[in-house]
Amino acid sequence: MAWNLASPLAVLPGLAAVLLGLGLGLPAGFARLRLVGAVVGLAGLLWLLMQGAPALLDGAGEYARVSPAVGFWCLLVVLMLLMADALATMALGPMQRGAVLLTVIGALAIMLGSGVLADLSVMQEYAARRDAFVSELVRHLGLAFGSLAAAAVIGFPLGVLCHRREQLRGAILPVLSFLQTIPSLAMFGLMIPLLGWVGDTVPGAQAIGIAGIGFAPAFLALVLYSLLPVVGNTVAGLGATPPAALEAARGMGMTPAQRLLRVELPLGLPIILTGLRIVLVQNIGLAVIAGLIGGGGFGTFVFQGLNQTATDLILLGALPTVALALTAGIVMDILVELTRRTPKDTR
Amino acid sequence: MIEIDKITKTYGATQAVDSVSMTVETGTITVIVGTSGSGKTTLLRMINRLEEPTSGEVRINGESTLSLKPHILRRRIGYAIQGHGLFPHHTVARNIGAVPELLNWSRDKIAARVDELLDLFSMEPAQFRDRYPGELSGGQQQRVGVARALASRPDLLLMDEPFGALDPIIRTRAQEDLRRIQKRLGSTIMLVTHDMEEAIRLGDRVAVMDGGKLVQYATPPEIITHPATEFVANMVGDVERPLRLLSLIPLSEVVEEGSAEGEALPPEASLRDALSACLWTGRLAVPVVQDGRHMGRVTLDAIRARAELHT
Numbered sequence: 294m295a296w297n298l299a300s301p302l303a304v305l306p307g308l309a310a311v312l313l314g315l316g317l318g319l320p321a322g323f324a325r326l327r328l329v330g331a332v333v334g335l336a337g338l339l340w341l342l343m344q345g346a347p348a349l350l351d352g353a354g355e356y357a358r359v360s361p362a363v364g365f366w367c368l369l370v371v372l373m374l375l376m377a378d379a380l381a382t383m384a385l386g387p388m389q390r391g392a393v394l395l396t397v398i399g400a401l402a403i404m405l406g407s408g409v410l411a412d413l414s415v416m417q418e419y420a421a422r423r424d425a426f427v428s429e430l431v432r433h434l435g436l437a438f439g440s441l442a443a444a445a446v447i448g449f450p451l452g453v454l455c456h457r458r459e460q461l462r463g464a465i466l467p468v469l470s471f472l473q474t475i476p477s478l479a480m481f482g483l484m485i486p487l488l489g490w491v492g493d494t495v496p497g498a499q500a501i502g503i504a505g506i507g508f509a510p511a512f513l514a515l516v517l518y519s520l521l522p523v524v525g526n527t528v529a530g531l532g533a534t535p536p537a538a539l540e541a542a543r544g545m546g547m548t549p550a551q552r553l554l555r556v557e558l559p560l561g562l563p564i565i566l567t568g569l570r571i572v573l574v575q576n577i578g579l580a581v582i583a584g585l586i587g588g589g590g591f592g593t594f595v596f597q598g599l600n601q602t603a604t605d606l607i608l609l610g611a612l613p614t615v616a617l618a619l620t621a622g623i624v625m626d627i628l629v630e631l632t633r634r635t636p637k638d639t640r
Numbered sequence: 641m642i643e644i645d646k647i648t649k650t651y652g653a654t655q656a657v658d659s660v661s662m663t664v665e666t667g668t669i670t671v672i673v674g675t676s677g678s679g680k681t682t683l684l685r686m687i688n689r690l691e692e693p694t695s696g697e698v699r700i701n702g703e704s705t706l707s708l709k710p711h712i713l714r715r716r717i718g719y720a721i722q723g724h725g726l727f728p729h730h731t732v733a734r735n736i737g738a739v740p741e742l743l744n745w746s747r748d749k750i751a752a753r754v755d756e757l758l759d760l761f762s763m764e765p766a767q768f769r770d771r772y773p774g775e776l777s778g779g780q781q782q783r784v785g786v787a788r789a790l791a792s793r794p795d796l797l798l799m800d801e802p803f804g805a806l807d808p809i810i811r812t813r814a815q816e817d818l819r820r821i822q823k824r825l826g827s828t829i830m831l832v833t834h835d836m837e838e839a840i841r842l843g844d845r846v847a848v849m850d851g852g853k854l855v856q857y858a859t860p861p862e863i864i865t866h867p868a869t870e871f872v873a874n875m876v877g878d879v880e881r882p883l884r885l886l887s888l889i890p891l892s893e894v895v896e897e898g899s900a901e902g903e904a905l906p907p908e909a910s911l912r913d914a915l916s917a918c919l920w921t922g923r924l925a926v927p928v929v930q931d932g933r934h935m936g937r938v939t940l941d942a943i944r945a946r947a948e949l950h951t
Binding site: 535537538539540541542543544545546547548551555556559560 | 688690710711712713714715716719721722723724725726727728729738739742785788789798
């Protein structure tokens with residue numbers, strides 16, 4: 294229990310802050326009060342973590358580890374929910390949301406960088422694997438953003454074609470939906486024999502890194518999963534143009550390309566970007582599985598941790614993945630809203 | 641001059657438009673009227689080749705529409721539709737300047753033209769130029785739609801039920817605006833409607849379509865007094881016929897010497913207005929006054945005599 298861990302003098306302020314935070318945050322009706330409560334509560338929680346860890350480790354030996362338990366995680370979830378709810382109620386504009394995001398990231402960076410949490414086992418795992426962490430981060434981002442870019446390059450023209458030709462749409466969309474239903478573990482597994490065969494038979498394939506395991510099969514699996522949201526949302530976005538506007542565009546002498554670029558695309562952009570948002574968030578999460586087939590990324594830590602039943606190692610892979618996905622989702626939401634801010638909402 | 645020469649459109653076994661020929665004089669309004677499924681919209685859409693004719697051709701000032709690529713042809717023909725079809729993501733100015741932009745006019749020339757058209761449609765340019773269509777009323781959106789169709793000074797303006805989405809009061813105002821602007825610019829307009837009242841009010845000539853065929857092509861008084869078929873007579877409406885005819889005749893045609901009591905009417909008001917005023921206020925005559933100057937009077941007897949003239 295918290296009050297047994299460290300001196301009462303160190304524990305009391307933290308405990309008081311958590312209780313005050315919950316007291317301010319739980320009553321409904323005042324969004325700003327709730328936000329303040331959540332921030333105060335989180336600060337208290339952080340304080341307890343900072344005070345508790347060194348106190349516990351004091352004289353416990355070199356191999357002792359300390360990590361937060363159920364109580365911490367429950368409080369964290371409750372306080373984060375309060376914060377999210379308060380921010381949603383306040384209905385901030387895109388710029389304000391960007392500012393909040395930057396503030397949170399900044400606070401997180403200061404907290405982690407300052408070393409106040411260095412005694413926690415997750416941070417110790419991080420300290421031991423600093424170089425690997427950075428290279429897996431780059432790998433993870435490469436997988437997620439690279440597959441997004443490839444899916445956009447393939448999926449967007451495919452979406453335009455599907456939009457123009459109904460038969461093609463009837464043929465392609467069911468295939469992509471089917472791909473989406475393959476369980477992710479099976480999909481990554483299937484890539485191993487497939488790309489292994491390509492690597493063995495196609496001359497020069499291995500030279501550019503195509504093999505049964507590694508980056509290539511993971512990348513391909515992610516691209517396949519991304520195609521449905523990209524193509525589907527492109528078709529839906531282009532199809533959302535008001536029919537009268539399209540008829541007028543044709544009647545005034547726009548060529549098909551001009552109609553696409555000047556009318557259908559700008560009007561469908563929010564829906565198309567929403568598709569890219571789905572893909573990005575989904576791929577940041579799915580890229581974890583790449584760790585299973587040697588594709589790298591944060592999944593490497595997760596699967597190492599699973600094999601050794603080392604929870605801290607799993608967290609070292611999982612926590613940054615969650616943070617990345619949340620950040621990407623919020624940034625894309627802001628972009629979608631900015632593209633939507635032309636016509637009627639400006640009233 | 642627009643010459644439509646034996647133009648036909650078949651969809652499978654059905655004849656949507658069946659060998660229609662007609663000539664439209666430059667600087668006039670021609671209204672194509674018919675019930676739904678009569679082929680009136682198909683006929684209009686074949687002129688700017690939104691529908692390709694199965695056979696026959698259209699000549700604009702002697703030049704066949706088939707001699708140009710469809711999108712080049714359409715840039716020379718204005719097109720306004722029901723529900724205006726404005727681009728919701730472009731400002732009023734960009735909407736109006738859409739065709740000039742396609743024709744690569746200079747930026748200054750487009751801006752000047754946009755302001756000129758907004759003025760013409762009684763919309764203050766500084767106030768409306770930068771608004772989005774979603775911020776305008778229905779009547780304003782419709783005016784911007786017509787302004788857009790007129791922007792490049794087209795040889796011909798096609799309008800497909802342009803006032804269909806407006807409520808009755810705004811519609812009357814929009815029709816008057818169109819008449820005024822057409823007279824001012826001398827535009828050639830072909831307009832499709834299902835409303836015979838609108839056709840008679842707006843048209844220099846009225847073309848009645850039924851089952852893909854052109855059943856009568858004549859001036860409004862001719863359509864009212866000598867309907868070519870039962871169908872045309874039904875469209876005009878037997879009971880309404882005398883009133884519709886009177887609505888086409890201005891007071892200036894039957895004004896006579898003398899004075900009368902009560903509220904005066906201007907000489908461009910119709911005999912229907914005068915009849916209505918007489919019946920409502922129990923008078924036998926109404927005074928006619930132009931810009932404060934007494935011009936004479938119009939009597940009930942004169943109205944009756946004029947109504948009987950057609951027989």
